[in-house]
Amino acid sequence: MSLFLVDWLSEIESFLTKLLFTLLFTMLLEFLYYLIHERRILERRKRALKVLRMFYSKGRVTQKCVILPEATAINRGILVFEKTLGSHDATSSEVKWLSLSGLESSGEILLRDLCREPPIIIKRGGSHPTLIVAMPAARITRGAFRDIIVSCFNTEDIYVDKWLEAVYSEGFTRFNLRIGVGEVAIKLEWYHYAVEDAELFTMQRSQVRVKAEMCSAVEGRSPLRFCTSLLEVGKPGVIEYEFKYPTTRRIFIGHISGAGFEGVEDIVKEFPRVFAAKGVTIKLRVKRSSKTVAEESSLLT
Secondary structure: OOHHHHHHHHHHHHHHHHHHHHHHHHHHHHHHHHHHHHHHHHHHHHHHHHHHHHHHHHOEEOOOEEEEEEEEEEEEEEEEEEEEEOHHHOEEEEEEEEEEEEEEEEEEEEHHHHOOOOOEEEEEOOOOOEEEEEEEEEEEOOOOOOOEEEEEEEOOOOOEEEEEEEEEOOEEEEEEEEEEOOEEEEEEEEEEOOOOOHHHHHHHHHHEEEEEEEEEOOOOOOOOOOEEEEEEEOOOEEEEEEEEOOOOEEEEEEEOOOOOOOOHHHHOOOOOOEEOOOOEEEEEEEEEOOEEEEEEEEEEO
16 A cells, blocks of 8 residues: 555544544534523523512402502513424424513503403414414513513404405405404405406416415514415405404413413414404405516504
């Protein structure tokens, strides 16, 4: 064996040894980071549970309000609960906060105000299914009970009846979203006019699609930014769907760390894939190939 070949093999062996060492060292660092991260989460959760127990013992919930243990600064906004199913059935959940107002000082939180808006529920599929639930909430920002959040999940007394209509050169389409007590109904009507040339009519119709969407009204970087399809068709006609949902009102008292909101996932199991009655925009689009030829939208308030 030549001296050149021996040196070459030696260099390869040295390179592989260094690569293996680097990989093992990287895996060790990632494992240590994971342990430290998990430990911090557990410690934070323990502290949060301790604060919650103190709040439960000193505060009080009545039919009309949540009486706080002490008068303090409160910020009103939206609580966003998000849970993702990862690989090997591993799950992760977190609570995010969207502030909608300045600070106010109060010793109670009126349920009439807190439960005025219904929740937003989004269930996304894919390789990592995700659940997003947004609820109106009030967050304590100062004192011994800082970061305690009181939120309301209320689907009682909801009424929505919204129509959209979009017109294009060969026809028009209408979409209706109706939400009543315990029921969601959607209806799409699509009329495409015939032309004298049957082959041209078939080609025109095959290139056109109609889509009804529900999108968030929140702009910028936000956990509530979404746009999801309610219905999409490629053939003219009338399509109707109905869904049932539970009518309920429930008060959640938890911590920004996520402690106290474990019951959110259970309460939304029977809801449809998309549920929202206020604070979102519904859109009706007519598309030819990839180009939008007609569009109408309306904000649900």
